[in-house]
Amino acid sequence: MKPEQSANSYAIGEGKKYLLITFGCQMNEHDSEVICSVLESLGYSAVLTAEEADLIIINTCAVRQKPEDKVTSLLGKYYALKQENKELIIAVGGCMTQQEEAARYIRDRFHHVNIVFGTHALPRLPLLLEAAINYKGTIIDIDEDYTGREELTAAHSSTFKAWLPVIYGCNNFCSYCVVPHVRGRERSRHGEDILKEAKSLAARGYLELTLLGQNVNSYGQDLAGDYTFAGLLRDMNYVEGLKRIRFMTSHPKDLSPELIEAVRSGDSICEHFHLPVQSGSNRILKNMNRGYSREHYIKLVNMIKDSIPGVSITSDIIVGFPGESEEDFQATLDLLKTVRFDNAFSFIYSPRKNTTAAAMREQLSHGEKEERLQRLNEVQHAISSELNLQLEGSTVEVLVEGPSKNNIDMQTGRTRTNKLVHFPGSSDLTGKLVNINISEAKTWNLAGVLEGENS
Numbered sequence: 001m002k003p004e005q006s007a008n009s010y011a012i013g014e015g016k017k018y019l020l021i022t023f024g025c026q027m028n029e030h031d032s033e034v035i036c037s038v039l040e041s042l043g044y045s046a047v048l049t050a051e052e053a054d055l056i057i058i059n060t061c062a063v064r065q066k067p068e069d070k071v072t073s074l075l076g077k078y079y080a081l082k083q084e085n086k087e088l089i090i091a092v093g094g095c096m097t098q099q100e101e102a103a104r105y106i107r108d109r110f111h112h113v114n115i116v117f118g119t120h121a122l123p124r125l126p127l128l129l130e131a132a133i134n135y136k137g138t139i140i141d142i143d144e145d146y147t148g149r150e151e152l153t154a155a156h157s158s159t160f161k162a163w164l165p166v167i168y169g170c171n172n173f174c175s176y177c178v179v180p181h182v183r184g185r186e187r188s189r190h191g192e193d194i195l196k197e198a199k200s201l202a203a204r205g206y207l208e209l210t211l212l213g214q215n216v217n218s219y220g221q222d223l224a225g226d227y228t229f230a231g232l233l234r235d236m237n238y239v240e241g242l243k244r245i246r247f248m249t250s251h252p253k254d255l256s257p258e259l260i261e262a263v264r265s266g267d268s269i270c271e272h273f274h275l276p277v278q279s280g281s282n283r284i285l286k287n288m289n290r291g292y293s294r295e296h297y298i299k300l301v302n303m304i305k306d307s308i309p310g311v312s313i314t315s316d317i318i319v320g321f322p323g324e325s326e327e328d329f330q331a332t333l334d335l336l337k338t339v340r341f342d343n344a345f346s347f348i349y350s351p352r353k354n355t356t357a358a359a360m361r362e363q364l365s366h367g368e369k370e371e372r373l374q375r376l377n378e379v380q381h382a383i384s385s386e387l388n389l390q391l392e393g394s395t396v397e398v399l400v401e402g403p404s405k406n407n408i409d410m411q412t413g414r415t416r417t418n419k420l421v422h423f424p425g426s427s428d429l430t431g432k433l434v435n436i437n438i439s440e441a442k443t444w445n446l447a448g449v450l451e452g453e454n455s
């Protein structure tokens with residue numbers, strides 16, 4: 001049902017509290033920052049527990065089964081809350097509910113859910129909330145109309161670093177991936193809009209921006225003219241006040257020497273590439289519809305390493321793709337040993353509805369996948385440790401993100417190469433760039449002491 005809007009919908013949140021739960025990737029985190037901004041413009045204020053909330057919004061992820069299961073168990077839990085507070089509004093949005101089948105499933109199984117919305121519906125959230133207050137049933141809006149998206153702002157969760165989307169959607173249709181089905185076709189934001197937003201953030205004291213997209217490398221291909229991602233990076237490099245520019249995620253098939261050169265020559269562009277390879281077997285890469293071979297991937301990595309001294313490269317690996325033989329898996333282990341990633345995020349293959357891989361024969365058992373994941377992580381752990389060990393005794397620049405989760409006397413932050421660093425210091429260093437002398441290297445992080453504050 002498409003609701004009508006009344007004049008006072010802009011104050012529907014006055015005095016009310018909201019809880020927002022986010023699953024998934026950086027793009028979803030950014031979408032949640034936009035949802036916060038929309039809700040706060042309606043008068044809502046944030047709380048941290050469901051018991052205090054008048055509105056609960058779950059921003060879902062559909063990339064694997066696990067985050068979907070967490071959503072249904074949360075909704076089960078919130079049934080009791082709704083019995084106690086009939087005015088409580090519960091909304092479920094994001095990639096899971098952008099899929100019609102899942103949207104109907106949530107509506108039919110959880111009658112206490114008021115709104116089911118998709119990834120394109122954020123501009124219509126005020127309408128949906130206003131309608132839900134007077135409507136007993138469940139409103140569904142999974143329309144792919146994204147009119148008004150560009151006008152939305154984000155309530156950034158940090159005051160010194162921020163996500164900056166540059167392209168939405170994906171055209172690649174990797175055979176295992178649900179993203180193109182839930183985020184739509186690639187649409188690049190106009191360069192001038194991105195640069196204007198970057199300049200306003202830098203003027204507000206932001207030091208670090210991460211350019212976001214499912215595949216940032218194909219930025220601009222849908223725009224008139226020949227403005228490329230490399231061109232955008234070059235222009236971002238001249239935004240005054242910005243000290244660090246990051247970007248994710250890159251697809252190897254669209255990674256150009258021009259982009260590598262833009263990173264090499266751009267002072268503010270961080271020396272880190274997140275370049276998902278997914279498998280080291282050409283047979284599996286073909287069945288994944290990834291569009292490159294292991295040989296081409298290794299050539300790209302060597303080009304990056306030869307051009308940019310001290311660069312770090314991280315990746316994503318899927319273990320247990322349908323039909324993956326021991327030989328295919330060995331090819332993946334061999335690629336890890338050849339490329340030597342600083343870090344690799346490894347995942348067990350999870351069949352996703354509506355994807356071609358889900359219909360493939362020779363699906364592996366969970367046990368087989370788990371066993372391979374363990375072997376793969378052992379290989380990667382050793383490589384990550386060895387590479388971090390090389391940084392002992394060096395001095396690195398760190399953007400301080402705040403107190404370490406496990407010890408408030410320790411501060412934590414990241415190097416330009418995206419390595420996590422812990423060091424003793426006070427929390428007033430948060431948001432500052434400092435130099436740290438690295439004294440100890442661990443598999444996933446570094447420890448050191450403060451050298452001096454960096455202006």
Ligand code: SF4
Pocket residue numbers: 170171172173174177178179180214215251
């Ligand atoms: S590039 Fe492939 S894996 Fe990445 S979002 Fe697009 S379809 Fe999914």
